[in-house]
Amino acid sequence: MTPIIVALDVPSEAQALALADQLDPQLCRVKVGKELFTRCGPAILKQLHQRDFEVFLDLKFHDIPNTCAQAVLAAADQGVWMVNVHASGGLKMMQTAKELLVKSNLQTHLIAVTVLTSMNAEELAALGVERSLEDQVLALAQMTHEAGLDGVVCSAREAELLERELGRAFLKVTPGIRLPDSDLGDQQRVMTPEKAMCSGSTHLVIGRPITRADNPGQVLQEITRLLPQ
Numbered sequence: 624m625t626p627i628i629v630a631l632d633v634p635s636e637a638q639a640l641a642l643a644d645q646l647d648p649q650l651c652r653v654k655v656g657k658e659l660f661t662r663c664g665p666a667i668l669k670q671l672h673q674r675d676f677e678v679f680l681d682l683k684f685h686d687i688p689n690t691c692a693q694a695v696l697a698a699a700d701q702g703v704w705m706v707n708v709h710a711s712g713g714l715k716m717m718q719t720a721k722e723l724l725v726k727s728n729l730q731t732h733l734i735a736v737t738v739l740t741s742m743n744a745e746e747l748a749a750l751g752v753e754r755s756l757e758d759q760v761l762a763l764a765q766m767t768h769e770a771g772l773d774g775v776v777c778s779a780r781e782a783e784l785l786e787r788e789l790g791r792a793f794l795k796v797t798p799g800i801r802l803p804d805s806d807l808g809d810q811q812r813v814m815t816p817e818k819a820m821c822s823g824s825t826h827l828v829i830g831r832p833i834t835r836a837d838n839p840g841q842v843l844q845e846i847t848r849l850l851p852q
């Protein structure tokens with residue numbers, strides 16, 4: 624199965640479906656994030672499922688344990704393939720969400736965001752985090768693992784460390800993927816698709832390098848060809 628997840632960061636159902644219709648569900652999954660979901664609601668998930676896409680609902684829940692768990696359950700009830708929370712919500716928040724999914728017999732993958740790929744070491748320090756960025760990613764990933772979740776969102780730069788410490792089966796879902804000629808935009812911890820896969824990423828989240836291309840379907844095919852088999 625393909626490791627590529629295309630981020631459909633657009634403001635309307637029409638734009639999201641026009642993009643999806645240029646992508647092959649054999650070559651990618653799609654990600655629905657805060658912008659699209661807040662504008663379109665669960666209807667967009669149904670439309671994407673009807674087109675045979677598996678969907679990562681990227682709403683990054685972060686709340687008290689009961690509220691977070693119920694939100695994760697509501698997402699999983701929509702039939703999404705993957706949903707996420709912020710690891711900084713803590714062990715109990717993550718455990719409660721996972722337990723509710725298991726009790727409800729839902730197979731949706733639950734992962735947790737460590738440190739956003741748009742952040743660098745200085746910005747993390749400005750939040751009062753005294754550990755290095757890598758140590759903070761590792762500490763949050765270890766907590767996520769302890770809580771029984773399926774994996775984390777991290778940058779590809781930390782994937783090798785996490786594979787060494789937590790194993791290959793623990794998912795490393797990595798945004799901040801850029802082609803050599805792509806604009807970085809607001810991303811700071813970036814890597815190319817091939818290097819990310821060789822560094823231990825299990826899934827690549829790719830937004831603008833595909834969605835802002837003149838021919839998104841063709842760029843998806845080109846990236847697929849570049850990946851190690």
Ligand SMILES: O=c1ccn([C@@H]2O[C@H](COP(=O)(O)O)[C@@H](O)[C@H]2O)c(=O)[nH]1
Nearest residue numbers: 630656738739740798799828829830831
């Ligand atoms: O740490 C994170 C967590 C989530 N994201 C999301 O991934 C995509 C990346 O899009 P690009 O256009 O390829 O930059 C976007 O939807 C983010 O919300 C992230 O970038 N970093």
